Amino acid sequence: MSEVRIAAESRTEFGKGAARRTRRSGKIPAVLYGHGTDPRHVALPAREFAQAIKRGGLNALLAIELDGGQQLALARQLQRDPVRGEIEHVDLLLVRRGEKVSVSIPVTLVGDPVAGGLVNHELTTVEVEAEATHLPDSVEVSIAGLHVGAHVTAGDLPLPKGATLVTDATYVVVSILAAPTAAAHEAAIGATETAATEVAGA
Secondary structure: OOOEEEEOEEOOOOOHHHHHHHHHOOEEEEEEEEOOEEEEEEEEEHHHHHHHHHHHHHHOOEEEEEOOEEEEEEEEEEEEOOOOOOEEEEEEEEEOOOOEEEEEEEEEEEOOOOOOEEEEEOOOEEEEEEEOOOOOOOEEEEOOOOOOOOEEEHHHOOOOOOOEEOOOOOOEEEEEEEOOOHHHHHHHHHHHHHHHHHHHHO
């Protein structure tokens, strides 16, 4: 994953009023922390940061330019407006080249099981450990041709080179269930209608 350069500014005002003023100016209040350093309060350009997260997700590697220097960081927690969905605050974790970090990545299914199989995607993300500058975007697993009763565990996932699994390897990621037959579907509808009639006549 390539680095995304973000020009940050130091913040000297704090509190809800100061945060609102920061957001009105087109910036996002943020805290930069990690590696035993004191947290630094910064402001990020809202549009550029939102685009970086949209393209790379929370695992987007950010090159934070601040006070003439540059530090690598990952977004670790986003706070969004519950109505508008806009990012209101972000916590940034400092990372170094060569350092390994744990991140959650989505599991993408490709292919289709045999006819009559119903896909039950139980685990949509897994946690992996990888080098901070080579974080995987996702992991793909093929379910092509899987029969009813088959399943794929986290330990079966074909992880990218350099990534190791943190999630319990025995967790089921996806299983193939038997699709309900027409008769079973009609029986379920009949049972529901019967129960509704009994309740109405009680």
